[in-house]
Amino acid sequence: MLQLPQEQSFALSLGVFQLVCLIFFAVHFETITPKSAEALDSPNRADGYYSMYMDVHVMIFVGFGFLMTYLRKYSLSAVSLNFVVGVMALQWGIITVTMAHQVGEKHYPKANIDIPALINGDFAAAAVLISFGAILGKTTPTQLLWMTFFELIFYAINETILMESLEVIDAGGSLVIHTFGAFFGLAVSLQIGAPPSHEQHHNTSRYTSDIFAMIGTLFLWMFWPSFNAAMVPSDGFRQERAIVNTLLSIAASCASTFAATQVLATAKKFDMVHLQNATLAGGVAMGTACELALNPASAITVGLVAGAVSVTGYRFFTPALERRIRLSDSAGILNLHGMPGVLGGLAGAFATMALSDDNYGDVLTSIYEAREHRSAHEQGGYQLLAIVVTLGMALVSGTVVGMFLRSPLLFRQQQQKYEDEEWFHLPGHVDLLPLGSSPPSQREMDSTFGTQSPQTSYEPMSIKTS
Amino acid sequence: MLQLPQEQSFALSLGVFQLVCLIFFAVHFETITPKSAEALDSPNRADGYYSMYMDVHVMIFVGFGFLMTYLRKYSLSAVSLNFVVGVMALQWGIITVTMAHQVGEKHYPKANIDIPALINGDFAAAAVLISFGAILGKTTPTQLLWMTFFELIFYAINETILMESLEVIDAGGSLVIHTFGAFFGLAVSLQIGAPPSHEQHHNTSRYTSDIFAMIGTLFLWMFWPSFNAAMVPSDGFRQERAIVNTLLSIAASCASTFAATQVLATAKKFDMVHLQNATLAGGVAMGTACELALNPASAITVGLVAGAVSVTGYRFFTPALERRIRLSDSAGILNLHGMPGVLGGLAGAFATMALSDDNYGDVLTSIYEAREHRSAHEQGGYQLLAIVVTLGMALVSGTVVGMFLRSPLLFRQQQQKYEDEEWFHLPGHVDLLPLGSSPPSQREMDSTFGTQSPQTSYEPMSIKTS
């Protein structure tokens, strides 16, 4: 940044970013300090929300982090950068979302940091990490930090518009998180550009990295019901319904993915990229409608469609977009978050219009506050409007931020695409063996590891020279 | 199936299976729709059961999935097929168990899908995935789907007989889940047959796959208390007692496994197969008795025996059964689930007869409903009968389903045993590099990965040709 050496630009950017967070927390937030004996008898808020919060936390750091380890030479970067970006995003997300709502309400009290605030921080981190997926392997850590900083300002504005002005429902964030994160990331990636094909050697997986990525996939898949239900109020079985609807939908997207990958893939074999990603599309697509009184078959149908659309995207859309408009989407977020997110928004709008108020009885306005003064069709219209607003906000702000990040005056660009080596010490350097020690013999290595010994790789070299 | 090309048979089977589930869910199940304001004040069912359900969910998808990645060339299949089979089994299990109980009670109302129903779905998936262990690497995905479909019908019948007719306790499923799943799977495997030794090259592990398998082992081991306690009612500390008894038992089986593996194993070294599996036997063996008022030392003793029996099985019984009756048991489910399951059934029966009613006071009949009209010894007799019934159901139905699956008219059989390649796109194909790009130099690869570069493998080839 500003022509600083790369390591200084990163450490300086991180330091400034953390300092900004520290100042906001110091002056505008406060701890929970109940002072009366009554507080001793109040229900323990650590019970209600906390175990779901931990599930969401696992999705952010292990789920997203390991899902992105699939690249064969970028696994350390994927899991590590996901870690630090997640940490900065959750802090900054708490601040920006709190501030945006206060600006919306024109009321600025000191805010508490409690467990719901932490969940909102993780939700904000999810949006940023989705965007990260589009540019995985193509940007420097410094650029990622600044993307996080700016993205969350627009994220918070969009969230506030949807919740406060449009008064829509979106408990699991089909729109606020997935649609916004995906189209913001795609807009950034379009600005950054697609690497030429000779820089794409390493834009592929290894056998081992494909297994690591499944750790991410499975933790995301298993805990998605917690993600969608975490912020649903626990009254009136709404939280339980959000859990059940999400489970049915994400189970269905797993099923349709396994069917679709084999039918559509080359050579009619399972494609791990599809299994790692499209299996999750049903969770994304149930983010808006999860708390509604859907028939179980409707939830399953949404998931089936989401999985099939997602596989189709990976198989046909992503390569076509890269060929035609140089839009490179490393992890295929259009297919996992973009299209299923919009589908989720549509499902929410349609269910809002189609389901009879009889399904809700007295609970109706605790789900849709605005139904005090809106008809079901009006509410459905606002739900549709929210999709358009989110798409517009994401594409415009993503384009602006992308233009900023690609500026050669401000940022050095990533040199070795899809490779750890530019930023990470890597193990396995033969010359790291202590001086004077003889390397272990070939025989010894064989009997221990088969081929994973660091010796094998230069053994052929010694043959050449002899 | 019916001589369809393999990819069509799988996608078609999966589509039909999912359609059957969809229809049942559409016509016979309904969502949770509380309509009165009172519902707003009802306790949140998402609290009580949900965090244990998520633990069970992790056991099914990460626990079983990664435990089976131990094969050196079948890791992608193991984790992926575990995923899709688990997803179909949990849907179909909800349906079959619900329907079997309704048939038992001759009463057919529309059923709710709530969190306890989801736990029952995961329990059903556990039984199927245990059976999968016996035939790991030897059947096609299509065969697995049809095994799942038929197994769960018999599973639900057996579960209903045990719970409704015999009125036995089995909260953690020593009988219903582990004994049934294991002996069903062994009966299927006996029909499928054991591969000749020249097809068993790959029936072994790699260094890395042994570590991946430990992910599965540990998540199963840690969350087993949740598995056994999930469906125990939370009244009267029963759930807490189920947790404590299971923890003590599974800790003890870990200890006896580490002792036994070293004493019994060849060369007196730790055998990872034992550590990955037999350490869990104490959880299986505490599935029936977990909620009873056992002395802590009794719970530990059950676990110690289970671990030792399991190691003995891996060391001596499994190879002997393959040699003598061509019974191939890939993951050793006889040792992890079969024998410990029966042991758990015996422990439950014995504890039922031996423990004084004074331990339970007024709580007695909320544990054993049938104790209203049965003596402790009668109840113990029914517990023993349940073992026999389960073994009989499992062996007969498993044999029938195995004969169906091995039919060459209906199913193509797996060609390459214990290998992903028949069904999965595998990474690392050199010809996937973009045309015109030069491969990275050997030196570059060395400095990055040591030996894990995709180049090493053909480097010797180029030497040969030069």
Next chain:
Amino acid sequence: MLQLPQEQSFALSLGVFQLVCLIFFAVHFETITPKSAEALDSPNRADGYYSMYMDVHVMIFVGFGFLMTYLRKYSLSAVSLNFVVGVMALQWGIITVTMAHQVGEKHYPKANIDIPALINGDFAAAAVLISFGAILGKTTPTQLLWMTFFELIFYAINETILMESLEVIDAGGSLVIHTFGAFFGLAVSLQIGAPPSHEQHHNTSRYTSDIFAMIGTLFLWMFWPSFNAAMVPSDGFRQERAIVNTLLSIAASCASTFAATQVLATAKKFDMVHLQNATLAGGVAMGTACELALNPASAITVGLVAGAVSVTGYRFFTPALERRIRLSDSAGILNLHGMPGVLGGLAGAFATMALSDDNYGDVLTSIYEAREHRSAHEQGGYQLLAIVVTLGMALVSGTVVGMFLRSPLLFRQQQQKYEDEEWFHLPGHVDLLPLGSSPPSQREMDSTFGTQSPQTSYEPMSIKTS
């Protein structure tokens, strides 16, 4: 031990250890047996503590276990020995801590094993596994068992002194767990000695083992709020405050680690050792003060300092200590647990003195029982004294136990440092292929795995001979 062959010494030691635990559980502990109908209506203790207990459980077995898989040839040992040591430590820890408190109170009733007891068992296991980190790869499994046995006696004495005599707060164990475990382990390691440099070939990581270690790091990092809050009473939002303070602190240590590693590391690149470990220092450092009414910025500042101190330790202190006083600290526990633990003790003492009683109101004496008769400054003085007591107890008892473990009369020492092979069957031996089978062709292996085939390693050998 006593010149027994190694495998017998291990199995015998483990058997004796487990027998001692069994006897204590049989004679001095009892199960939970509520007998009255009222018990049916009591709140379910499985709700309140249980989901946090499971998080702690994951930290002990997956967190510590995988964190220590980073060594390139010791991953199986790391995760397996962590497993069995954890299992013995949690049993023995329940016993020693219960007995020490009973000795302190001179009152010896039979004790219940309930969920809080299980959490205390896992806390004890954490202390032992921290000590294990210092001697990773340098001691035999037998030595580890005996270290566990003796360490937990001193651990329980220290814990009882701090809680009963000094009456200090330390909910997350900055002192009781981290400081004690670290300095005990360092004292043991100083006695065991540092391997000469020619035995340190394998004291380094592989690309894959670095990724496995991140599984451990992330689960520790995510669940640390549960660790610190698990034993905080749930009244008065104290548990929620412990969660929030820990989250903010550990997030900050992640941020300062990423900045510091790049500034301080050689070649200005990220060092995975730092990212795997120092990111967690903020959780350690918030172990004492977590339940206090800290300003959010204070919690963040503690974490920032902890992360920076930890990276500095890894970069400069650990190598210097090994060079100058032959203190080998394999996993760098001085930097992850020792210094941040002391920092946490200081932060707790300082916050105790600095924060006004107005922050607590009526809740004050439910946090600090001794504040009934102590001023804030007196309490702070006792908090400082607790640091000194813990350091003294740990260093003295660790030295004694270390001298015992290094005795050549009693214990065979580890021969192959940092290697699995001495104790584990390893896969991948070519001669394990069934006789008469031809190995798969090179071409077949290439197309499947790239270079991870077990064949590659001897392919060059065959070239040499041709």
